[in-house]
Every structure is written in structure tokens, then in C-alpha cells.
Amino acid sequence: DGGITQSPKYLFRKEGQNVTLSCEQNLNHDAMYWYRQDPGQGLRLIYYSQIVNDFQKGDIAEGYSVSREKKESFPLTVTSAQKNPTAFYLCASRAGQGAGQPQHFGDGTRLSIL
Amino acid sequence: AQSVSQHNHHVILSEAASLELGCNYSYGGTVNLFWYVQYPGQHLQLLLKYFSGDPLVKGIKGFEAEFIKSKFSFNLRKPSVQWSDTAEYFCAVGLYSSASKIIFGSGTRLSIRP
Numbered sequence: 001d002g003g004i005t006q007s008p009k010y011l012f013r014k015e016g017q018n019v020t021l022s023c024e025q026n027l028n029h030d031a032m033y034w035y036r037q038d039p040g041q042g043l044r045l046i047y048y049s050q051i052v053n054d055f056q057k058g059d060i061a062e063g064y065s066v067s068r069e070k071k072e073s074f075p076l077t078v079t080s081a082q083k084n085p086t087a088f089y090l091c092a093s094r095a096g097q098g099a100g101q102p103q104h105f106g107d108g109t110r111l112s113i114l
Numbered sequence: 115a116q117s118v119s120q121h122n123h124h125v126i127l128s129e130a131a132s133l134e135l136g137c138n139y140s141y142g143g144t145v146n147l148f149w150y151v152q153y154p155g156q157h158l159q160l161l162l163k164y165f166s167g168d169p170l171v172k173g174i175k176g177f178e179a180e181f182i183k184s185k186f187s188f189n190l191r192k193p194s195v196q197w198s199d200t201a202e203y204f205c206a207v208g209l210y211s212s213a214s215k216i217i218f219g220s221g222t223r224l225s226i227r228p
Contacts, residue, residue: 031214033214033216035218040123040220040221041220042118042120042204042218042219042220042221043204043206043218043221044218045215045216045217045218048214048215048216049214050214056214056215058215059115059217090157090158092158094214094216102148102160102163103148103158103160103206103216105150105157105158105159106157107157108157
């Protein structure tokens with residue numbers, strides 16, 4: 001079945017440590033996204049990528065980094081500069097570059113600080 | 115800056131009651147509009163979308179939404195809710211000026227009393 005796979009499901013980070021969240025899709029979608037979901041704040045856009053080797057900052061990119069070396073992969077690194085990283089992280093993808101296409105979402109990664 | 119507002123944070127209804135969830139956005143250009151639903155323990159899934167044409171769009175499970183351009187609104191409605199509609203509902207806006215950028219509202223938690 002085609003879909004989006006996020007791993008791991010749960011992740012723990014020590015103070016001062018960088019961690020990387022994986023997102024893989026086999027839907028052949030061009031665009032990929034990372035959102036952060038906090039209670040009462042909905043989904044906030046961290047980064048998005050329209051095509052391979054290109055990505056743009058979203059509304060809360062500080063303390064995060066991404067890469068898009070392959071169409072199917074869009075890993076998110078939460079750096080030590082992100083002071084409040086505890087959250088639920090969602091990856092999404094979308095076919096084409098037209099704004100009318102809906103997004104498909106993964107099951108999320110919950111990141112906690114030790 | 116572009117934003118999406120969902121003013122109802124938590125709505126509690128009895129079964130068979132009618133539902134309307136508000137969504138307003140701030141963006142002067144052309145948009146595509148989406149409603150997503152997140153059932154407990156499940157990933158986000160598309161309820162309906164507006165791309166062009168008839169501003170009244172129908173989605174899955176008896177939901178519909180009306181795009182009122184003059185009011186920058188895209189409210190979600192259902193004439194008679196069921197207990198199984200208990201979920202969190204998110205409004206999202208895709209911006210034509212940046213074809214892949216999609217921003218979300220803060221979400222509305224809907225609880226249905228059996």
C-alpha cells in the first residue's frame with residue numbers, strides 16, 4: 001500500500017543533542033511537509049519542499065533543519081537550538097505543485113526531552 | 115502574515131444536533147481550502163476541499179462546507195451529528211502565491227454526547 005512512514009513513533013532527546021526524524025513516502029509525491037502539533041495550537045508549518053533539492057522555511061523553522069536529497073525522503077533534524085522541542089511531529093506529502101491537491105499525513109513522531 | 119482562525123476550541127453536542135464549525139483566514143489572494151479530521155488515535159484525513167467552482171462543497175460522512183469569499187470564511191457543517199463524529203477538526207488554506215504552502219488553524223475538538 002502507498003503511504004507515508006514516519007519513524008520512530010516515540011523519540012527521546014537529551015539536552016544539547018540533535019535528533020533526526022525520518023519521513024519516507026512511496027506515493028511519488030513532489031511536495032513534502034513537516035508540521036509540529038501542540039495542544040491548542042493546531043499544526044504549525046516548520047519546513048516544506050516542493051521538489052528535490054529545494055525547501056522553504058515555514059512559520060517556525062528556527063531550531064530545525066531539513067534536507068531533500070531524494071523525492072521519497074524528507075528527514076527533519078531537531079537541533080539543540082530548539083529550546084522547546086517536546087511536541088508531536090507530523091510529516092505530509094502532496095502530489096504535484098498545485099495548491100488544490102490535498103495532503104496525505106503520516107502517523108507522527110512524539111518527541112520528548114529527558 | 116497569513117493565518118487561519120478557528121474560534122471554537124471545543125464544541126460539545128448531543129447526537130442528532132446540527133453542527134457548524136467556523137474557519138476564517140487572512141490572505142488576500144487566491145486560495146484553496148480544506149477541512150481535515152483526526153479521529154482519536156488515527157492520522158489526519160481529508161474531509162473535503164474547495165478548489166474552484168461551486169462554493170458549497172460536499173465531503174465524506176455527510177459533511178459540507180461553504181466558501182464565502184467576501185467573509186474569508188469556510189465553515190464546516192453537518193445537519194445531524196453522530197457519536198462517531200467525535201474527533202478534532204482542522205481547517206487548512208493553500209496559498210496560490212506559494213503553490214505548496216499550506217497553513218492550518220488551531221483545530222476544534224468536537225465531543226458528541228451519546
